[in-house]
Amino acid sequence: MNSLPDQSSAAHAEHPGKRRWWVPAALFVSLLIGYINRIDISFALPAMAQELAWSPAQVGRYGGVLLGLFFVCYGISNMMLSPLAARWGPRKSLIAIVVGFSVATLIGAPLGGSIIAFAFARGLLGIAQGPHIPMMNTVTKYWFPPGERSRANGIWISGMLLAPLVAPIILVPIIRFGGWRMMFLIVGLCGVVLSVPLLWAFVYDAPRQSRWLRTAETDYIESQLEPAIDKEDWTFLRLPDFWMALAGGILNNFCVFGIMFWLPVYFTEGRGLPFADLWYAASLPYVVGVAGIAVMAGLGDATNRRALIAGAGFVLTAIVVYLAAITPSLAFAIACFTAGVFFQTAYGAQEFALLQRILPRNNISRGAGIYNGIAVLLGGCGSSIAVGGSVSFTGSYTAGLFLIVGCSLAAAVTLSILARRLKY
Numbered sequence: 001m002n003s004l005p006d007q008s009s010a011a012h013a014e015h016p017g018k019r020r021w022w023v024p025a026a027l028f029v030s031l032l033i034g035y036i037n038r039i040d041i042s043f044a045l046p047a048m049a050q051e052l053a054w055s056p057a058q059v060g061r062y063g064g065v066l067l068g069l070f071f072v073c074y075g076i077s078n079m080m081l082s083p084l085a086a087r088w089g090p091r092k093s094l095i096a097i098v099v100g101f102s103v104a105t106l107i108g109a110p111l112g113g114s115i116i117a118f119a120f121a122r123g124l125l126g127i128a129q130g131p132h133i134p135m136m137n138t139v140t141k142y143w144f145p146p147g148e149r150s151r152a153n154g155i156w157i158s159g160m161l162l163a164p165l166v167a168p169i170i171l172v173p174i175i176r177f178g179g180w181r182m183m184f185l186i187v188g189l190c191g192v193v194l195s196v197p198l199l200w201a202f203v204y205d206a207p208r209q210s211r212w213l214r215t216a217e218t219d220y221i222e223s224q225l226e227p228a229i230d231k232e233d234w235t236f237l238r239l240p241d242f243w244m245a246l247a248g249g250i251l252n253n254f255c256v257f258g259i260m261f262w263l264p265v266y267f268t269e270g271r272g273l274p275f276a277d278l279w280y281a282a283s284l285p286y287v288v289g290v291a292g293i294a295v296m297a298g299l300g301d302a303t304n305r306r307a308l309i310a311g312a313g314f315v316l317t318a319i320v321v322y323l324a325a326i327t328p329s330l331a332f333a334i335a336c337f338t339a340g341v342f343f344q345t346a347y348g349a350q351e352f353a354l355l356q357r358i359l360p361r362n363n364i365s366r367g368a369g370i371y372n373g374i375a376v377l378l379g380g381c382g383s384s385i386a387v388g389g390s391v392s393f394t395g396s397y398t399a400g401l402f403l404i405v406g407c408s409l410a411a412a413v414t415l416s417i418l419a420r421r422l423k424y
Contacts, residue, residue, distance in 0.1 A: 016216035020207065023143050024155035026198040027136045030098055031159030033191045034132055036167050037105045037125065040187050041066060042264045043171045044180040046275055048112065051180075057392050062115060063265065064388020068381050069119050070126040071257075075377030077130020082369025085131040089205045090138045090365075093131060098191045098199065100128030106188030109181040133352075134368035141356045141364045142206045145224030146424075147301060149353040154297030157348055158290050161341070165286035168264070168279040176276065226361055236367045241358045244418045246371055248310070251411035252347050253379025255317065258387050258404045259285075259344075262397070263337065270397040271330050281334050285341040292345030299349075306350035307422055311415030313346020318408035325401035347415070357424045 041063075049059045085093035104125035111117035136156055144152040174183045204210045207218040236242055267273040267281045296313070300306040317340045324336035352368075359367040387400035 016220050017214050019213050019217060020143055020221060021152070021155070022202045023139060024152045026202040027094075027139065027156035028159045029198050030094060030191075030195040031132070031136065031156050032163050032166075033159075033187075033195050034098070034101060034129055035160050035163030036171075037101050037187055037191065038070070038129065039163060039167055040105070040171060040183060041122065042262070043167060043175060043278075044112075044183060045265060046268050047175050047180045052113075057395070059265065059269065061388065061392050063262075064384050064392070065115075066119060066122050067257075067384035067388065070122045071376050071381035071384055073123040073126030074130050075126075075373040075375075075381065077127045078134060078369045078373030078376065080130075081127075082131045082134040082373075083366045085135055086138060086365030090135040091199070091203050091205050093135050094139075094199050094203060095196055097128060097132050097135070098195045101125055101132075102188045102191035104128050104188075105184055105191075108188075109184040112181060112184065130373070131369065133372050134365050137352055137356060137368040138365045139203060139205075140352070141359075141361055142225070143221060145221065146226070146353075146357060147224075149356055150297040150300035150306060150349055153352045153356075154293045154349045157352070158293040160348070161286045161289040161293060161345065163286075164263075165283045165290065168282045172275070172279045233363065234366075236359050236363050237370075239358060241418065241422050242367070242371070244414065244421065245354055245358060246374060248347070248411055248414045248418065249351065249371060249375035250379040250382075251407045251414060252314075252344075252351065253375050254383040254386075254407040255314075255321075255404050255411065256344065256348075257380045258383040258400065258407075259321075259337065259340065262387055262391075262400065266397045267330075267334075271333065273330065281330075284334060285338040288338050289341040289345055292342040293349050296346045296349035300353060304424060305419065306354055306424055307415050307419035310347035310350045310354075311412045311419060313343045314408045314412035314415065316343035316346075318405045318412070321401055321408065322405045325398050325405070347411070354418075354422070354424065357422070 045059060045063055048054070054062065085097075088096075104121055104127075107124075108118060108121040111121050140149060140152050140156075171183055171187070174186060202212075207213050207221050210218070263285070264278055264282045268275055268278060273281055296309065300309055303309070320336040320339040320343065324333045324340070327333050327336070355368060355371055356364060383403075386403055387397075390399040390403065391397055
């Protein structure tokens with residue numbers, strides 16, 4: 001385990017600038033648009049089902065297949081392409097990633113009439129997005145001292161939560177008035193138009209390469225980073241803390257994607273909410289969630305007990321999702337999901353700070369790729385198959401919600417054990 005640099009004197013010294021915070025802001029835009037590209041299928045499914053005359057069982061089956069295929073391709077891409085992307089450099093790789101997933105979404109418009117052809121487009125989307133989060137981990141590890149990483153990660157991670165917030169506000173009207181094909185075209189263009197220029201302007205592989213960062217701020221950043229190893233290797237696979245964090249990541253992905261991808265369909269199909277009213281029901285949990293990221297990230301950096309905070313958040317998430325599953329009140333269910341997303345951010349704000357603490361600096365791309373790939377394959381794909389399968393088999397969403405409750409409790413136990421091992 002690499003030791004943290006001495007920050008006792010730096011904590012009381014005046015920081016020589018804050019321009020580095022533009023980097024996670026640019027990453028935030030790329031992840032926000034990337035997640036809208038990822039979850040747009042959740043809003044397209046009801047309209048596609050109506051146009052293509054799918055039954056509720058077919059919606060569950062096809063939705064599970066499409067989401068599962070995405071996660072399989074995404075997980076494999078994480079593990080296979082992240083080391084290659086690291087060698088090419090995070091800056092160029094991030095730009096290529098955004099262009100790639102934008103094209104994959106664009107071709108979904110003409111291919112959506114065939115489930116097989118559309119599945120190809122969603123698989124391509126997963127491949128393109130695979131190295132996205134590992135590259136953002138690499139950038140954060142090289143640009144921010146350990147004591148700032150919960151907040152730095154929290155800025156770009158909030159794109160995950162803001163995407164479900166703004167997606168229904170933007171996508172539902174487009175689908176209503178222009179159709180789901182038009183929605184895929186517009187979403188696909190946003191990445192190239194909005195994200196690529198920001199990545200080009202602000203994101204560099206390391207602070208020393210930046211043309212806009214002052215030398216004093218560069219010196220400050222580099223003085224606070226953990227020491228680098230000589231070369232990339234696989235020694236991080238021997239670290240028990242890595243596998244403990246990975247177990248937490250798998251369980252978290254099951255919960256997060258189980259809620260994120262199925263919540264719009266749950267409200268419309270399971271609770272009978274009119275599609276026109278979906279924008280507020282699906283957005284409200286993430287309004288609170290964005291605030292939760294800010295609160296939990298600040299709390300993590302302030303207390304230095306990130307794993308413990310994350311574990312407590314999972315306990316509270318399990319309680320409110322269980323209440324949402326059993327209540328007959330739609331309003332109370334929306335309130336419970338809103339609270340659940342807030343409590344889950346206790347983990348979301350700390351996840352990659354914990355990973356960046358565990359992994360040596362020169363192994364962050366490879367390690368983050370393995371971590372994110374396995375977590376998505378087992379957690380995200382497992383969630384899609386399990387929740388979709390339970391809906392298809394039972395005709396009800398309650399069983400899927402109970403699965404999320406169980407995984408939340410298991411994650412709480414895992415993070416509490418990690419908190420005893422890793423005082424960070």
